[in-house]
Amino acid sequence: MTATNTLAGPVNPGSWQYRQLNARAPGLSYLSDALSALVEDGHPVMAGTADLQYSNGLARFAARYPDRFIQFGISEQNMVSAAAGIATTGVMPFVATFASFLGLLCCEQIRMDVAYSALPVRLIGHHAGIALGFYGTSHHATEDLAIMRSIAGLTVVNPADGPQLAAAIKASADHPEPIYFRIGRGQEPNVYDDLPDFRFGKAIEHETGTDLTIIACGTMVHPSREAVRALRASGLSVGLIDMHTIKPLDRDAVLAAAERSRIILTVEEHNILGGLGGAVAEVMAEAGTKAVLIRHGIRDEYSLIAPPTHLYRHYQLDAAGIETVVRDILA
Amino acid sequence: MTATNTLAGPVNPGSWQYRQLNARAPGLSYLSDALSALVEDGHPVMAGTADLQYSNGLARFAARYPDRFIQFGISEQNMVSAAAGIATTGVMPFVATFASFLGLLCCEQIRMDVAYSALPVRLIGHHAGIALGFYGTSHHATEDLAIMRSIAGLTVVNPADGPQLAAAIKASADHPEPIYFRIGRGQEPNVYDDLPDFRFGKAIEHETGTDLTIIACGTMVHPSREAVRALRASGLSVGLIDMHTIKPLDRDAVLAAAERSRIILTVEEHNILGGLGGAVAEVMAEAGTKAVLIRHGIRDEYSLIAPPTHLYRHYQLDAAGIETVVRDILA
Amino acid sequence: MPTTAIAGPAPDPMGAGRTLTPEFLAPETPTPETIAHLEERARHVRLETIRLIAIAKVGHYSSTFSCAELFATLYYDAMRLRHGEPRWPDRDRFLMGKGHAAVGLYPLLADWGFFPKELLDGYTRLGNPLGDHPDMTKVPGVDFSSGSIGHALSAGLGMVMGGRMMGRRFDVYVMLGDGEMQEGQVWEAAMAAAHQKAGNLIAIVDRNGYQLDGQVDEVMGIEPLADKWRAFGWEVHEVDGHDVAALATLFRRLKQDKTRRKPACVIARTLKGKGVGYMEREAGWHLGYLAPEDEAAAIAEIMGQPAGSAILQGDAQ
Amino acid sequence: MPTTAIAGPAPDPMGAGRTLTPEFLAPETPTPETIAHLEERARHVRLETIRLIAIAKVGHYSSTFSCAELFATLYYDAMRLRHGEPRWPDRDRFLMGKGHAAVGLYPLLADWGFFPKELLDGYTRLGNPLGDHPDMTKVPGVDFSSGSIGHALSAGLGMVMGGRMMGRRFDVYVMLGDGEMQEGQVWEAAMAAAHQKAGNLIAIVDRNGYQLDGQVDEVMGIEPLADKWRAFGWEVHEVDGHDVAALATLFRRLKQDKTRRKPACVIARTLKGKGVGYMEREAGWHLGYLAPEDEAAAIAEIMGQPAGSAILQGDAQ
Numbered sequence A, B: 001m002t003a004t005n006t007l008a009g010p011v012n013p014g015s016w017q018y019r020q021l022n023a024r025a026p027g028l029s030y031l032s033d034a035l036s037a038l039v040e041d042g043h044p045v046m047a048g049t050a051d052l053q054y055s056n057g058l059a060r061f062a063a064r065y066p067d068r069f070i071q072f073g074i075s076e077q078n079m080v081s082a083a084a085g086i087a088t089t090g091v092m093p094f095v096a097t098f099a100s101f102l103g104l105l106c107c108e109q110i111r112m113d114v115a116y117s118a119l120p121v122r123l124i125g126h127h128a129g130i131a132l133g134f135y136g137t138s139h140h141a142t143e144d145l146a147i148m149r150s151i152a153g154l155t156v157v158n159p160a161d162g163p164q165l166a167a168a169i170k171a172s173a174d175h176p177e178p179i180y181f182r183i184g185r186g187q188e189p190n191v192y193d194d195l196p197d198f199r200f201g202k203a204i205e206h207e208t209g210t211d212l213t214i215i216a217c218g219t220m221v222h223p224s225r226e227a228v229r230a231l232r233a234s235g236l237s238v239g240l241i242d243m244h245t246i247k248p249l250d251r252d253a254v255l256a257a258a259e260r261s262r263i264i265l266t267v268e269e270h271n272i273l274g275g276l277g278g279a280v281a282e283v284m285a286e287a288g289t290k291a292v293l294i295r296h297g298i299r300d301e302y303s304l305i306a307p308p309t310h311l312y313r314h315y316q317l318d319a320a321g322i323e324t325v326v327r328d329i330l331a
Numbered sequence C, D: 001m002p003t004t005a006i007a008g009p010a011p012d013p014m015g016a017g018r019t020l021t022p023e024f025l026a027p028e029t030p031t032p033e034t035i036a037h038l039e040e041r042a043r044h045v046r047l048e049t050i051r052l053i054a055i056a057k058v059g060h061y062s063s064t065f066s067c068a069e070l071f072a073t074l075y076y077d078a079m080r081l082r083h084g085e086p087r088w089p090d091r092d093r094f095l096m097g098k099g100h101a102a103v104g105l106y107p108l109l110a111d112w113g114f115f116p117k118e119l120l121d122g123y124t125r126l127g128n129p130l131g132d133h134p135d136m137t138k139v140p141g142v143d144f145s146s147g148s149i150g151h152a153l154s155a156g157l158g159m160v161m162g163g164r165m166m167g168r169r170f171d172v173y174v175m176l177g178d179g180e181m182q183e184g185q186v187w188e189a190a191m192a193a194a195h196q197k198a199g200n201l202i203a204i205v206d207r208n209g210y211q212l213d214g215q216v217d218e219v220m221g222i223e224p225l226a227d228k229w230r231a232f233g234w235e236v237h238e239v240d241g242h243d244v245a246a247l248a249t250l251f252r253r254l255k256q257d258k259t260r261r262k263p264a265c266v267i268a269r270t271l272k273g274k275g276v277g278y279m280e281r282e283a284g285w286h287l288g289y290l291a292p293e294d295e296a297a298a299i300a301e302i303m304g305q306p307a308g309s310a311i312l313q314g315d316a317q
């Protein structure tokens, strides 16, 4: 192709624009591919987004199944209520937008039209936590777990990676309740291989330990696993649980860990109030466990802005940070 | 006045209509009167509501200070964001609507425009909990404490009655943070006399006990007090704390109670997940208290419909119900 | 269905100088028998509303009275329904943005055999499914739950989209309050419905002029309302919302027009409290309670009798 | 301020056959010097945008380019501001619904002495106050925080209401994206502003035709946009958003008209990506990153030079 002056675009491999996001965030493919697999299995799936099809990778699904894709434009609340209406007709709608807008802006629509109405809508809140770095607080979601957890009749899932998201989506075909999926930005390293075992409400124990057990969810499972490896290598008895389902919480897993370990450390990309830490606290306080709880995450503040990896380092939410937090606790 | 046929209205004293609500819910006067007192003290107060001036009694304030009142119509989100804009000009805005719409529908506007923007907006969520009885779930708010508590930089207050609300509003004049006030329907019996002592974040201890301490908030303080009286009269050592400020939570009060009592029972007109019970659980689990926690409230479900008093009875959220809950625990 | 032509413009009972457009005088007009039946059903809505609110001891009288003819025309003329089959997949759907008028809908759903009529007698009592706002998980025949004003048009649009994907053709009627026009989500849904060419979506605005705190124009003006809907890509029809003949004619035409690619908005001019004189004149009756004697007078007025002496005992409030 | 009459309709650089209405040719037109200055400032916005995004390694090029002339005209001609006094109570306010274009605003705020220019060099770095979206608690001169599309018009209306109560008269300018028109809260605020007769509220729609996922008309059509605003009670002006003379004239007239009781909406026809050819033609540049060589070519094009050879090295994407 001969490039003319006005039509020419950038040519350097380092340059990129929005529609090329998928190439830069390979984790974005899991959502579309998992939905496509449901379609292939004969499920009446429909997907929708609110002007973010490249951010969440649904463009890939839309290209494949244009008749099963609805573009809602920048009207998230309309999208959620419409998804509920769609669900009344026997269709299984999946709607996705940034977790800040889904989990906060649409909170009342989720309660009224989805959860209270008991309709099997699947909500995908992506770029949760502080994954949007210097986009700032409007695009951060460090409250969504607390909010979604307070809504009766809603399953709340925070997969650790793309393969687990895919497994959860597959499992959702038989799940009667509406579901809030909280996911990252598609650039997280994988914890699991393709389509790992997944059961709603059944935590995954990676390691057991007597000194301390980390209970982590979502994007924090991978760095926690790295940290646990290093800690164990240096002789500390540290366990790790992937608490992918925040609600219903796997009480037994929490109590078993609290029986075994002196300390439970929750690690979440979320406010330490009301989210995973809050859910675990409720179980522990009611059971009167001997173990004490320490909550690690965003300490009830608005995150600074910076590129995501800088923020993870700053808030000790990367492997090194989590390792330091544990060492300081056990020191 | 001679009544003609077409102009005549009902004449029987039992008949009433919406504009006469204030007469039926005398507690509705506290809000308007407290705001009027602030105006008289020279504070640049402005009040607004979203088509509910008779439900929250602000009609009374509006009649007195029409230039300080804004009617937003049925657009709660616009109201909250506009209140934030108003606050940037040095005015102290109070905006009120049903807690279900304020705490849920406006949750993202509260985070973005009020809390993150650190503007001294005062939000009044009234008819919280299940106070709207057979209006049903759309008008119930059993999630708002959990939601508001997850938002950084927001003070969350749940006064026990009108006098305490008035005291909190008075105290708010010097409070730098935005505040979410969660109140009832104006028909609750008073716990306190006029303008009781009030300090944000400082719980009020009514009774101390070794068997069990009730930590209650909002509308649950009154029936809890009745229950505690009956329980103490029958020889049980039961304490009572009015935890009017849900955030920042009075940790010291929780820990002192947990030191003293075997059991802490939280009582709230709210989901037992994430609200007062959740906040107390976080403190107890992290401190590793010997006391165990039991949470009483709405058990993560959508309330039945019925007149409010019937619901309070059904969910054991009246004095008799709370007393039974405690007796069952201590049996 | 046999049709009868109406001779000329129907008189406007609201006396506001409006006349019905020719659209409402088209061939597909209802018979006098149908008209009488619909009027009787509207009266039934009002009477049942009074009866049920007496059980609850508080309720939305005037909001329900303003849409009684709309309920009657939709449920006994316009909508495709099957007796006793509330979940028939091809049924027309009905959603209420103004869910607080559900008390007037329940009797019709019972009439359609969607649930036993006896349930009505326990309206709002503990354990009964019938509340002030409709709950689709509890009440057969309620197509969508509501109570939070502003969601219904979105949900209705969703039904259109879902039906489209499932290859079903049904019409979706969404009744909205005029105060509801102030909720932004309504306009999100309106824009999206036009964009999606949801020709089988019909919004009905109960333009009764009042909301909770008073006159809509004073609380938060919404005019020019027809221009708003048109600018959002809708076909707009204005009609006298208490004239069952005009309503039936309009809804029949809308149903027959299968070529319409725009969603249709029906602005129904109504009186809030229609049928009980003092309610038509006092905004407060949005919510309230009538003691038995006042109730009797209201019933008498609705039954077409001059209002009784009870009303004349004392001063008007 | 000296005025110069423009001889005839300014040519429409967008070539869409639009001509400026007589309003824009009124006496209060800017001098050629002013025009040149504003154009230079718009170029400055574009160049700084490129420089700052290079620090962040990702950013909103084309969203900022479409409103560069709007930024320049507002901050160097229309708005009443005081150098070094970001919190002057009588200043005009500026809010961004499209907060993602803040990268183009920061250089102007620095220029006004609201914060040290050096802060720009740390754009988006840990500890720096300047992020992709503006934060009023961190950045002096930012009148309101944003990032969640749809809130700004409400907040701007609040400022009008607060100013009214405090007895201050200032104008409030709110810049909105055209995709933003899809957010319902915008229409809540629009309705309320007309109801409140907020004559000193000016909404500016950057009608660049694109949003994140593509063309606005395809994603979720918003036309007829002027009709929408008019039906919501606003005075509407349409203008070429890259013609600083037209913009300055319009904003001057709006400021001088103290009798206006309606809020005013300026629909600014713009090109998304204006100034860099391929960005004007490829929606993807809403968000992206230019490697240094491509950056150099873009800068050259903005500076008025024909795009350099770097662009011709390979195939267009």
Ligand SMILES: Cc1ncc(C[n+]2csc(CCOP(=O)(O)OP(=O)(O)O)c2C)c(N)n1
Pocket (backbone or CB within 6 Å): B050, B051, B052, B074, B101, C062, C063, C066, C098, C100, C147, C148, C149, C150, C176, C177, C178, C179, C180, C181, C206, C208, C210, C211, C212, C272, C286
């Ligand atoms: C989101 C929301 N805000 C407030 C209310 C409280 N509310 C119930 S009815 C009503 C007024 C409705 O007026 P309109 O839409 O005109 O309905 P009408 O009863 O006049 O038909 C309000 C504000 C509500 N139900 N939902």
Ligand SMILES: Cc1ncc(C[n+]2csc(CCOP(=O)(O)OP(=O)(O)O)c2C)c(N)n1
Pocket (backbone or CB within 6 Å): A050, A051, A052, A074, A101, D062, D063, D066, D098, D100, D147, D148, D149, D150, D176, D177, D178, D179, D180, D181, D206, D208, D210, D211, D212, D272, D286
């Ligand atoms: C409430 C909300 N939803 C989604 C987004 C993500 N988002 C950022 S920019 C954008 C597109 C904006 O398009 P437009 O309003 O036309 O602005 P432009 O950049 O074209 O000027 C979207 C959807 C957001 N910031 N806020």
Ligand SMILES: [Mg+2]
Pocket (backbone or CB within 6 Å): C177, C178, C179, C206, C207, C208, C209, C210, C211, C272
């Ligand atoms: Mg009305």
Ligand SMILES: [Mg+2]
Pocket (backbone or CB within 6 Å): D177, D178, D179, D206, D207, D208, D209, D210, D211, D272
């Ligand atoms: Mg745009």
